[in-house]
Amino acid sequence: MDFGGINPVILLASLMVASTPILLAALGEMVTEKSGVLNLGVEGMMIFGAVCGFIAAVETGSPTLGFVAAALGGMALSMLFAVLTQIFLTTQVPAGLALTLMGLGLASLLGQNYVGIKPPSLPDLHVPLLQDIPILGPILFQHDAVVYLSLLSVVAIWAFLKFTRAGLVLRAVGENHAAAHALGYKVKLVRFAAIGFGGAMAGLGGAYISLVRVPQWTDGITAGIGWIALAIVVFASWRAGRVLIGAYLFGGITVLQLNLQAAGAKVPVELLSMSPFLATILVLVVISARRHGASNAPAMLGRIFHSS
Amino acid sequence: MITFVKRPEPSKVWTIATPILAVVLTMILGGLLFAAMGKDPVAAIRTIFWDPLFNEQFAAYSRPQLLVKAGPLILIAIGLSLGFKAGIWNIGAEGQYIIGAITGASVGLALYPLDAWWIFPLMVIAGALGGFLWAMIPALLKTKFNTNEILVSLMLVYVAEQILASAALGFLRNPEGNGFPGSRNLSQIPAMSNPELITGTGAHWGVVAAFASVVAAYVLINKHMLGFQIRLTGESPRAARFAGVKDKLLVVFCLGAAGALAGLAGLFEVTGPAGQISIDFGAGYGFTAIIVAFLGRLNPIGILLAGLLLALTFIGGELAQFMLGLPSAAIQVFQGMLLMILLAMDILVNYRVMLVKKEAS
Numbered sequence: 001m002d003f004g005g006i007n008p009v010i011l012l013a014s015l016m017v018a019s020t021p022i023l024l025a026a027l028g029e030m031v032t033e034k035s036g037v038l039n040l041g042v043e044g045m046m047i048f049g050a051v052c053g054f055i056a057a058v059e060t061g062s063p064t065l066g067f068v069a070a071a072l073g074g075m076a077l078s079m080l081f082a083v084l085t086q087i088f089l090t091t092q093v094p095a096g097l098a099l100t101l102m103g104l105g106l107a108s109l110l111g112q113n114y115v116g117i118k119p120p121s122l123p124d125l126h127v128p129l130l131q132d133i134p135i136l137g138p139i140l141f142q143h144d145a146v147v148y149l150s151l152l153s154v155v156a157i158w159a160f161l162k163f164t165r166a167g168l169v170l171r172a173v174g175e176n177h178a179a180a181h182a183l184g185y186k187v188k189l190v191r192f193a194a195i196g197f198g199g200a201m202a203g204l205g206g207a208y209i210s211l212v213r214v215p216q217w218t219d220g221i222t223a224g225i226g227w228i229a230l231a232i233v234v235f236a237s238w239r240a241g242r243v244l245i246g247a248y249l250f251g252g253i254t255v256l257q258l259n260l261q262a263a264g265a266k267v268p269v270e271l272l273s274m275s276p277f278l279a280t281i282l283v284l285v286v287i288s289a290r291r292h293g294a295s296n297a298p299a300m301l302g303r304i305f306h307s308s
Numbered sequence: 309m310i311t312f313v314k315r316p317e318p319s320k321v322w323t324i325a326t327p328i329l330a331v332v333l334t335m336i337l338g339g340l341l342f343a344a345m346g347k348d349p350v351a352a353i354r355t356i357f358w359d360p361l362f363n364e365q366f367a368a369y370s371r372p373q374l375l376v377k378a379g380p381l382i383l384i385a386i387g388l389s390l391g392f393k394a395g396i397w398n399i400g401a402e403g404q405y406i407i408g409a410i411t412g413a414s415v416g417l418a419l420y421p422l423d424a425w426w427i428f429p430l431m432v433i434a435g436a437l438g439g440f441l442w443a444m445i446p447a448l449l450k451t452k453f454n455t456n457e458i459l460v461s462l463m464l465v466y467v468a469e470q471i472l473a474s475a476a477l478g479f480l481r482n483p484e485g486n487g488f489p490g491s492r493n494l495s496q497i498p499a500m501s502n503p504e505l506i507t508g509t510g511a512h513w514g515v516v517a518a519f520a521s522v523v524a525a526y527v528l529i530n531k532h533m534l535g536f537q538i539r540l541t542g543e544s545p546r547a548a549r550f551a552g553v554k555d556k557l558l559v560v561f562c563l564g565a566a567g568a569l570a571g572l573a574g575l576f577e578v579t580g581p582a583g584q585i586s587i588d589f590g591a592g593y594g595f596t597a598i599i600v601a602f603l604g605r606l607n608p609i610g611i612l613l614a615g616l617l618l619a620l621t622f623i624g625g626e627l628a629q630f631m632l633g634l635p636s637a638a639i640q641v642f643q644g645m646l647l648m649i650l651l652a653m654d655i656l657v658n659y660r661v662m663l664v665k666k667e668a669s
Contacts, residue, residue, distance in 0.1 A: 040458065080648065088652040089312065089659065093397050093458065097598055098647040105640030112635055224466045231459045270474040277463040281449075284460060289453040306312070 011259060012139045016147055017213060019251025021046070021205035021222075023150045025229035026236070026243045027157055028201025033233055034161065035194035036174035036300030040096025041081050042202050043226025044103020049074035049203025050210040051107040054119055054217045057207075063122040067146065067207050074203020075196045077103055082195040085304070086188045092302050104220070114217045122146065122212055146208055151244075153201075158240035170194060174298035177305040187305050202226065224277065231280045235287055237296040246283075253279050312659035322657040327603055327610070330650040331617065337649070338642045347632055355631055356624030356639075366627060372510030373623045374616060376581050379515040380405070380573035382615035384597035386521045387566030389606040393529075394541040396562045400446065400461030401570040402594025403468035404439040408571020409578035410475050411438025413491060413585050416500040417480060420492065427499040432513075432575055439571015440564050442468065447563035451556040457563065469590060476587045491585040494578060502580035514576025518615070521569060525608040538562065570594060596622075599647045618643065 025042055032039050039045075052073030057066025081099045084090040125148065127141040161167040172180045173190045181187050210221055228250055236242035257272040265272075335357070339349030360370035384401045391398045412435030419427055445464060449455040480491040494500045502512045529535035541548040541558055549555060573593065582589055600618050604611030625639030655661075 084648060084652055088655045090651040090654055094598075094602060094647070095651055097399060098644060098651060101595065101599070102641065102644030102648060105637055105642075105644050108637035109635060109641055112637065224463075227459065227462050231463070234456060234459070268474060268478075270470040273473075274467045274470040277466045281445075281455075281460050281463050285449055285453050285455050288449075288455040306314070 009135055009138050011255060013142070015248065015252050015255045016139070016143060017251075018255045019248045020147050020150045021208045021213065022225055022229050022232065022250055023154070023244060023247035024146075024205035024208065025202045025226055026232040026247055027150075027153055027240065028198035028205075029229055030233045030236065030238055030240065030243055031157060031161075031170070031201075032194045032198030033301055034174045034238060034298055035170050035191050036177060036298050036303065036305075037085065037191050037195055038092045038096065038302040039078065039081055039099070039195060039198055040093060040230065041078070041099025041103065042198075042229050043222055043224070044100035045074045045077050045199045045202035046103075046206035046209070046226040046229075047107040047220070047222045048077045048103040048206065050206030050221055051111040051114075051217065052203065053207025054114060054210040055110065057119045057211055058114060058117055061120050063120050063211055066119070066211055067204060070203040070207030071200040072203070074199040074201070074206065076199070077106075078195050078199025078202070079192075081199075082192045086191055086195075089304050089306055091304070100226070108219050111217045111219070115219075117217065119211050119215050119217075121215065144212060146204070146212065154240050154244045161240070171298075174300055177300050177303070181305070181307055187307075191305075202229075205229070228276065228280050231284055234297075235283050237287075238298065239296075249283075250276055250279065309664065311662050311664055312655060313662055315658060315660055318657045322653075323605055326653040326656055327605060327614070327650060330603070330646060330653050333649050334642065334646040337645060341641065341645075342634065342638065345634075345638065347634055352628055352632060352634060355628040355634075356621060356642075359627055359631075360620060360623045370623050370627065372504070372508055374619050375510040375515045376512070376619075377622050378615040378619035379512070379518045380577055380593045381597050381600050381618055382518040382612055383514065383521055383573040383576075384566075384570045384594055385600035385604065385611045385615060386518075386525045386608060387569035388597055389601045389604070389608070389611060390525065390528075390538060391562035391566055392542075392601055393606050394538045394558055394562055395545065396450075396559055397458045398443065398446065398461050398563050398566050399458055399598065400443075400463075400465050400594070401566060401597055402590055402592065403461070403465035404442045404567040404570035405574040405577075405594045406465075406468040406472050406590050407442040407574070408435040408439035408567075409574030409582075409589060410471065410480070410585060411435060411571070412575035413480060413494060413578050414475075416494060416497075416579070417492060419499075420497065423499045425499075428502070428579070431500060431579065432572065435571045435575025436568040437571070439574065440568040442571070443563045443567020444560070447560045450559050450563075457559070461563075465594070472585070472589055473587050475585050476589070480585050482584075489587055493583045495580055495583040500579055502576050504580075512576060512580045514573060514580060517572055517576065519612075522608045522612050525611075529608065534561070570597075596643065599643055602647060603650055 025046055029042050049070035053066040053070030056069030057063045081095055084095045085092050122144045124142055125145045131137045131141040161171060169185050170190055173185060173187050177187045206222055210217055214221060232243060232246035235246045253276050257275050261269055261272050335353050339353050342352040343349040359366055361367055384405060388398060388401055412431040415434040416427060416431045446457040446460040449460055450457045476489045482490060482492045505511050537553045537558060540551060541553055578585060596618055600611055600614045604614035621639055621643060625636060628634040629636055
């Protein structure tokens with residue numbers, strides 16, 4: 001099967017690879033936002049995770065350790081944001097921007113000696129039997145562990161928020177922090193944890209770009225994916241299942257446009273390159289136009305909590 | 309234990325003192341960062357903050373650069389500050405800057421090789437209009453559909469960068485450039501150039517515009533009804549609505565003004581210091597201007613000073629790169645650190661720090 005030099009099976013398989021970083025980062029940000037905190041620093045945490053993961057993987061030779069380091073790195077950077085917004089009561093929008101600027105700077109500083117090095121590759125985890133199914137096998141069941149991990153975390157986060165006590169507390173803090181505080185829940189502690197989780201997931205997403213997707217280190221490697229992840233959380237109306245749909249939609253657009261570029265389609269390269277961003281804007285408009293007034297956003301999103 | 313008690317209104321003393329304290333603290337922490345990288349911290353800080361202005365060897369070159377770099381930063385930050393004051397977050401100034409440069413340059417180059425006095429003013433108008441229209445995209449989406457302006461304005465930066473690439477490689481490419489990317493050099497075409505007005509100062513028309521924008525913003529914020537409405541909306545959106553503030557109009561005005569000023573900055577840059585439309589034209593002024601706006605406390609005079617200071621870190625950073633081998637990314641970290649420390653210190657402005665004995669609760 002071939003459509004204008006594009007093989008649909010390879011296309012769909014690479015769609016899953018391209019979507020994974022967006023999915024991981026968006027899931028993390030969704031949990032952060034569910035606790036009532038808007039962290040605009042996703043792009044910064046992603047690229048910091050990307051560089052931490054890359055360095056750790058190159059130095060130890062183990063991609064697994066790379067991903068661990070990326071999660072820790074993303075989490076460490078997110079703690080700067082947590083301290084600013086939760087202890088110093090800073091407005092969340094500029095604090096998130098500051099985090100992005102900081103992450104971009106730190107990543108470029110740490111990564112300068114790693115340009116042009118090839119990282120150890122992450123082995124594919126072929127699922128026995130299932131991988132032999134024609135067409136579906138190569139698309140779904142011949143990926144690396146992180147792809148499966150990202151899909152599992154969709155289910156895990158959904159279940160966590162819906163069925164567990166801790167998930168309920170997290171949502172309560174995001175919907176009404178004063179009431180949650182009055183009930184004796186530690187609002188700031190919950191938010192610290194949610195921000196840290198968001199940072200770790202963004203870090204993992206970043207490392208997936210630098211270790212698997214590209215795989216190389218270059219400055220500005222995340223190229224706006226962190227911002228798209230933020231938009232996907234809005235698109236998904238703060239629901240884990242819809243984050244999956246959103247991430248795969250945008251992964252799909254990214255892969256398709258790259259394939260069209262490679263296949264030499266008669267569309268300007270620049271137009272193809274900007275298409276994921278144009279699509280994001282379009283989706284944001286559709287989502288915001290459709291709902292009238294009441295949105296599904298956590299009620300305390302972006303609000304400062306200060307108990308006196 | 310330490311507790312924070314909300315002040316009835318922001319402290320005037322701390323409003324002025326915190327940016328200064330933040331700069332000092334950033335110098336100390338930045339020095340530690342440079343020391344961790346194996347550079348002499350004192351020498352690094354001196355190279356960044358002192359040598360560009362007072363070193364006998366370099367100052368002659370770098371002093372004029374101060375205004376060249378501060379001009380666009382101030383121009384963009386003034387525009388951003390209006391929106392930030394009202395809680396309208398335009399973070400896509402980089403895109404508006406790029407589009408302003410492209411539209412301005414396009415108008416000029418369409419008239420090439422005509423030589424007339426009105427070409428440059430026409431380009432200035434086209435640049436401002438380009439930035440304005442680019443900012444109207446998030447503004448109208450916000451007012452019509454309530455779409456988040458933060459994300460839209462930011463996404464449009466990436467779109468603008470692609471248009472820039474397409475301009476440099478395609479529709480604005482110099483036909484006599486032997487196939488190299490980049491437009492004709494506008495700074496070498498008399499009818500289109502934005503020259504240094506007073507030799508040795510670095511002041512070009514963009515710097516003049518920056519100073520004019522500082523004065524205009526000062527008058528607007530302090531003496532004009534619109535400025536009052538902007539401040540009121542930022543402090544209490546509900547009260548503003550009751551007071552009859554048209555919030556949609558305010559969104560259009562704040563984003564439009566920021567876009568037009570960023571577009572102007574782009575036009576003055578492409579006709580002057582940068583000289584041409586090239587792929588790497590977007591140098592990050594639009595993002596650094598966010599730091600400038602906050603460091604200047606969203607106050608026009610503060611922004612003027614903050615713009616000069618951030619310009620100094622750019623020039624000093626280049627000098628430190630050349631003299632001490634300090635990587636350029638270190639300056640980026642330094643600037644990010646400055647914004648973070650400044651934001652952290654905001655607590656002193658809005659809250660009173662109190663030591664109370666831990667009560668048995």
